[in-house]
Amino acid sequence: MRKNFTKTIAFFSLMAIFTIATTTAVHAQGSNYDDSDEKNLVKWNVGALLLKNFSFQYERAITPKISGAVGIRFSPKSGVPFSSALKNAIDDDETWASIKDFKTGNFAITPEVRFYLGKGGFQGFYIAPFIRYANYTAEVPYSFDVEDGAGNSRTEVIELDGNVNSFTGGLLFGAQWKIAKRFAIDWWILGPNYGTSNGNISGNKALNQQEQDALRETLKDLEDLPVVKTKSSVDANGARVDFDGPWAGFRAGLSVGFRF
Numbered sequence: 001m002r003k004n005f006t007k008t009i010a011f012f013s014l015m016a017i018f019t020i021a022t023t024t025a026v027h028a029q030g031s032n033y034d035d036s037d038e039k040n041l042v043k044w045n046v047g048a049l050l051l052k053n054f055s056f057q058y059e060r061a062i063t064p065k066i067s068g069a070v071g072i073r074f075s076p077k078s079g080v081p082f083s084s085a086l087k088n089a090i091d092d093d094e095t096w097a098s099i100k101d102f103k104t105g106n107f108a109i110t111p112e113v114r115f116y117l118g119k120g121g122f123q124g125f126y127i128a129p130f131i132r133y134a135n136y137t138a139e140v141p142y143s144f145d146v147e148d149g150a151g152n153s154r155t156e157v158i159e160l161d162g163n164v165n166s167f168t169g170g171l172l173f174g175a176q177w178k179i180a181k182r183f184a185i186d187w188w189i190l191g192p193n194y195g196t197s198n199g200n201i202s203g204n205k206a207l208n209q210q211e212q213d214a215l216r217e218t219l220k221d222l223e224d225l226p227v228v229k230t231k232s233s234v235d236a237n238g239a240r241v242d243f244d245g246p247w248a249g250f251r252a253g254l255s256v257g258f259r260f
Helices: 002-030 046-051 083-089 093-099 209-224
Strands: 040-045 054-063 066-079 103-116 124-147 153-178 183-204 229-235 238-259
Touching (some): 040 183, 046 054, 046 238, 054 238, 066 124, 124 209, 153 209, 209 229
Antiparallel strands (some): 040 238, 124 153, 153 183, 229 238
């Protein structure tokens, strides 16, 4: 039921954007909006660089107060951002050891329709319903302890990697200002979104029976993750963990744009 609910949200978000874009395009044909106006804007979200992301958006005016836009975000696989600050904030060496070699990357595409609340023309406060498809990749060395029959313990590591796909819908609140004849600043104040996700991580490693039992027991801890459903399997050749459940996030950023 929960999965169907999130799919319904995403479906109606998509239909709303399609309907709005279609009706406003028809309206634009009958309006006195000057086609010679500079109706295109390309933007670079410089704030995304803090999280090692590259984020760009193209926006086109449909009517004086309504526009359509599509954004693309990507990040090559790399370590966690702000790793030095994160290390200082984590007191537990075992916790830090489990995430210090974690690597992740992502790709996302986000279409939206903007409604400007002021005088329009790419300026002022706006609200924007949007949908987003995103793919996240992950690579992590996963440690687990193995005990032999004599009471001795050793630590083994299996390299896990995989990806998670998400599909969400949401509403962005923001403001955009013209700072020069052809340049603008776009502030994404807050864009909460919610939807569904699924994916898996897996790794290959030769495992004896004791190692399989130990890894299987350790992976059971992932079943305690809130909201997300997990299912793990372990055999003599390695392990696999499947994820399925809702996905939530938010958009925020600061972009510089060029109008033409």
